Amino acid sequence: MALRVYDTRSRTKRELIPLVEGQIGIYACGITPYSPSHIGHARQAIAFDIIVRWLRNRGFQVNYIANFTDIDDKIISVSSEEGVDFLEVANRNIEDYFEVMDALNVTRANEYPRVTETIPEIIEMVNSLIEKGHAYVANDGVYFEIDTAPEKYGQLTGQTLEMVREGAGGRVDETGSGKRDHRDFALWKAAKSGEPNWESPWGPGRPGWHIECSAMSLKHLGERFDIHGGGTDLMFPHHEAEIFQSECCLGHEPVVQYWLHNGMINVNGEKMSKSEGNFWTVSDALQQVDPLVLRYTLINAPYRQPVDFNTVMIDDSRLNHGRLLRAYSEGLSIAGSGDWSSNPALSGAAERFSSGMNDDFNTRVALVEVQSIVKELRQLIDTESDKSDVSAAVGWLAEFAGGVLGVLPTEEEALSITESEAAARSAISSDVEALLEERESARESKNWSRADEIRDELISMGVVVEDGSEGPTWRIE
């Protein structure tokens, strides 16, 4: 079954054919750590986490690189506001990033390169662009000259040189920048007084916004690599600038074989932004929702679609994820996790799951299969079916819901959920049983008011009674 991915550059789904058979190099633009991570960052991290997990499930050896742009205007501005070193700001937010992404079950990338650790490579690349006539030195830094490769303009966004010329005409003069054309972009920014800076052939300064990703992807993945990812908001200008830099520097194209872009997060149908007051950091969100439920919510639509973050979506995910988790942990404690491949129904579900994932990583289609297996497992447990059937379904969920989608906790954690429930249950069991007995005799004598009274009493203890054909059962809410 061919694995097809939507490539922004060609605007079509293309079969994923690695440069080196069996191996995939993937670079995804990470965060600029000037503030704690928000749920948009989480969506990006989860999207590429699942892409990597799926590629590995399919047997590819994946080298996944995610960067931190740990020096930029915003970091500098936060650092000067707080009067602390810029690295302190960056480090603090990188720590937050790892903390929340770990909670969200995001597998760590193979490497997390940082701009501040890649300065020599950046300088070398800028130097090479100057030597090749693609960049020029101005009074305030070094700029890439768009007119030296105009054919590369708009490769991801379809915009033409003329469009952007109209859109931003005249702005250059106002800034007093040394740019020759407003569409040129900075490769190296000369340091203003008090700013962090590094020595360079063009004086003390720091890298421009785009060059770091070209340098880091080159350093870690080489002159050509398979996948470059990031949010759609980075297509222009960031990723187009990367195309200019990398291709002009290396002298061949394409450097990146496939461009993958994840969609944005909206909140109640509106763009999430600080100014709208609807801004959610991951930590904020985790105050209200379990991390794996949040993850479930964020993969409820394919990664390219926008996700609307609203209470309906979250409640829905909470319900479905709760069912998944309960069925999985119960099944696990009853029968363990076994092999599913010889079970025709599970194999069929695996095939549908796979064809969904192979179609540009469609997690929504994948979740449908997960939900159907949950339903099936639920029935197997309730009817006390053959343990091998239960363990096969558990094994299926472990591989696909757990291993690929990452929405299950570890086996130990799952088992401890059922154990702690069992413990809580046995702690109050005798009290509950006594009340239930009393209630049953009340019911036998059709004393409904007394029966309901006892039921209310149990509810106040957090116990829900459900009368079935074989007498009452109860569970802890």
Next chain:
RNA sequence: GCACGGGUGGCAGAGCAGCUAUGCAACGGACUGCAGAUCCGUGGACCCGGGUGCAAAUCCCGGCCCGUGCUCCA
């Protein structure tokens, strides 16, 4: 304005030429003193107008509407 995505049942959200998406909600039934849970079942949709096809939610053209981007951004 230009570019790129979208517009599917009450809601969320798949499908992207022919076959029930799915989940939640609703309705009917089984069970039940009631409630709940569970099970079985039902109805209901493809923004508008043209076109191509035996066949279109799905392809093409035109329009309307929404989101995002247009050098801060995952």
